[in-house]
Amino acid sequence: MLDIHLRKLRARDEISAPEEAAIRAAACPEIRLPADTIAIRKGEELAASTLLLEGMMCRFKDLRNGERQITELHVAGDFVDLHSFSLKRLDHSILTLTECRIATVPHAKLSAITEQHPHLTRVYWFQTNLDAAIHREWELSLGRRTAIAKLAALFCELRIRLGIVGLAEEAAYSLPLTQLDLAECLGLTQIHVNRTLKELRERKLVEFRSGRVRIADLAGLAAVAEFDPAYLYLERRKR
């Protein structure tokens, strides 16, 4: 059931039938993980990468006082640690935010894929570069955007990323995060996220309640965020 991962790849690249077969053959059977579980611990040696098929996960780093910074959110279809294929161990941990369905892909099989399918190598290299591009946009948010723009930008990003894999409508999607999760993405406190969500609601831009985002004014939201989706590299790529 890697369909959702293939959907993500095919949003930007052509994937041939033999390539699809190679990917499907490489994946181990699915596993379920409960919410709030550390799936991958910082520093441990890894011999497989993890594909997220359902649910949400995040990469995070933390400080000794317990403050946590989420560096990227992962949605269904994402390879949450494709970079571990190259890095062998991670500089951060990976946590489930909801109950998740995952499949692992042994690095040995990824090696074989990259040897036999040079185009897939480029596709996966691109995917890790896409993660880096998302990190950069988050650096812009964390360093320069105001609280309201941070939230607006995140809601815009997730609308597109979830839309790519068919998990968002035009102006609404399910987002099973707490206000604390959002705060840890945006470098804010939960309390300030709460107040800022209230402002977004009152300005009739977007509503976030009980795990659902309803965008009331998409253009207005994008304007507050100064959202430019170029960093998500949505155009289809030549083979």
Added chain:
Amino acid sequence: MLDIHLRKLRARDEISAPEEAAIRAAACPEIRLPADTIAIRKGEELAASTLLLEGMMCRFKDLRNGERQITELHVAGDFVDLHSFSLKRLDHSILTLTECRIATVPHAKLSAITEQHPHLTRVYWFQTNLDAAIHREWELSLGRRTAIAKLAALFCELRIRLGIVGLAEEAAYSLPLTQLDLAECLGLTQIHVNRTLKELRERKLVEFRSGRVRIADLAGLAAVAEFDPAYLYLERRKR
């Protein structure tokens, strides 16, 4: 004169003589760029990647009000836009901070290298993943570190990155940036950087004046930063 780039690669990987020859053969003659020049403009189609041989450059994104976020600093030896090989256009611009010496490497030649030297493909994929790891550490700084810890962490990071290519002593190195440049790296204002540098000086941790960093108390500085170099993946890698 790609020696410094090879030094950077060899800090973590073995590069064979034929691989070295392939890299050297791929590079175009050197060019000089004056300080404060946009070397690569966001969004433009790129057909070559740029190697920084001397000087400092940065990747940055900005908002309409002119506020700028530097997302990564580049030192000599870095491929400043290796990711453009895969992305084709960048989501950010690249700026020289000092006068720079660069060499470009056409994407066509990088393609040939990746086809003929699978090990180099892994090396360069790793290098783009290293950039992403630096982005993540900066997200932690931007989102959660205090001003003094942000500066401390940056000084620790650069000490190591410059040291790898022989441009740092044990506790001092040249860093030709203004306080405004630092502010744009750290999500602060120049004025607050100034006050925070003063505090670092008074606490006898580090001194930054006239483009030079002198670390008075490395352990103390690393402690303030909670600096853990794991994200720089310094251990040597198996072939």
Added chain:
DNA sequence: CGATAGCTTGAGTAGATTCAAACAGAGTGG
């Protein structure tokens, strides 16, 4: 020697935090 870029310091302000308390909803056990 004036112009300019960069650094330094002071005073007042603002955006976000901390601390505190109360409320809502879901799940649990007696």
Added chain:
DNA sequence: CCACTCTGTTTGAATCTACTCAAGCTATCG
């Protein structure tokens, strides 16, 4: 079924970190 707990949300008040505005200083350069 209701009391209880736990997690998550909401609001107020006081505080603080970092920002803005303003001004003066220093060094360099043509």
